Amino acid sequence: MEFGSSLRSRNLPGTLLRSGTDWFVRLLYPPVCAGCGMFVAGSGALCPTCWGSVRFIERPYCEVSGAPFDHDLGAGMVSPDVIANPPPYEKARAAVFYDGAARKLAHGLKYSDRADLAGMMAQWMMRAGRDVLDDSDVILCVPLHRRRMFSRRYNQSAELARAIARLTGKTFEAGGLGRVRATRQQVGLGLRARQDNVRGAFAVPVARNPAIAGRRVLLIDDVLTTGSTVEAATRALLRAGAERVSVLTFARVASPGGETLYA
Structure with a gap:
């Protein structure tokens, strides 16, 4: 018997044990659709109905x-809003529109302790944001x-951000940015109220400055509405x-105010 065949034979019991364990876990906890709970073939998947409701954001879109x-304006075009009010960030990207099953996923992660959804959502984000991922040195969120963190856990x-860092090998600075002032929830607020609500709410801790200074930062959030928070x-x-x-x-969010439907 060749060495490779012998080695595979010795590993066979362990392989069978893992397969049996996986089968038993799937029997006790069969995979279900992350959107509606219907049984599906594998974990981290959507049923055909929920998958059909997801609207991925594809080009053409504003480069910034x-x-x-609505239609292709040519390479490198930017929107009138960006021309009138240039944002402080270099570029912003999003994977999907905040409706259908995608909204249920975001809602489940944010409000229903479904941290298990982060891996699948992160993969969609990586597909949409390959250009900003490749052009970044460090990932922040x-x-x-602290009061909201205590209540939400x-x-x-x-x-x-942690899932994207794990999948890409980039550094995630978990404490690189702090919220130094408690704010109202943004849901239901208009643009001006949102801007006022988060003005001066963030700061980089002095001890974390070396991790930020001179670096190309990729900032991660779950849902983009007016952009007030990320700005x-x-x-x-x-x-x-x-x-x-x-x-x-x-x-x-396709149109401001749409997020209130699931708040």
Whole structure:
């Protein structure tokens, strides 16, 4: 018998044991659709109905904000909003529109302790944000204030950032940005109220400045609505010396106010 065949034979009991364990776990906890709970073939999957409701954001879109265009305006085009009010970040990208099963996924991660969804959502984000991922040195997330963190137990944006860092091998600075002032929830607020709500709410801890200064930062959040939160966070990172900041979110609200339907 060849050495390789002998080695495989010795490993066979362990392989069979793992297969048996996997089968038993699947028997006790069969995989279900992450959107509706229907049984599916494998974990981290959607049923055909939920999959059909997901609207992935594809080009053409604004090169800076990532806002989709109704029709192709040509390479490198930016939206009128960006021309009138240039954002502080370099680029923003989002994987999907915040509706259908995608909204259920975001809602489950944020409010229903479904941290297990972060891995699948992170893979969609990586597909949508390959350009900003490749052009970044370090990954950060939009933080929660300590009081909200205590009540919610985990930060959904941190879970997404951690999953993306694990999949890409990039560094995730978990404490690189802090929320130094408690704010109202943004849901239901208009643009001006959102901007006022998060103004001065973020800062880079002095001890973390070396991890930010001179670096190309990728800021992760779950849902982009008006952009007020990521813009305030970006300004704090730039004040701390970041070379530039790009933004990557799981979902994007097609029209302001749409997120209130699932709040």
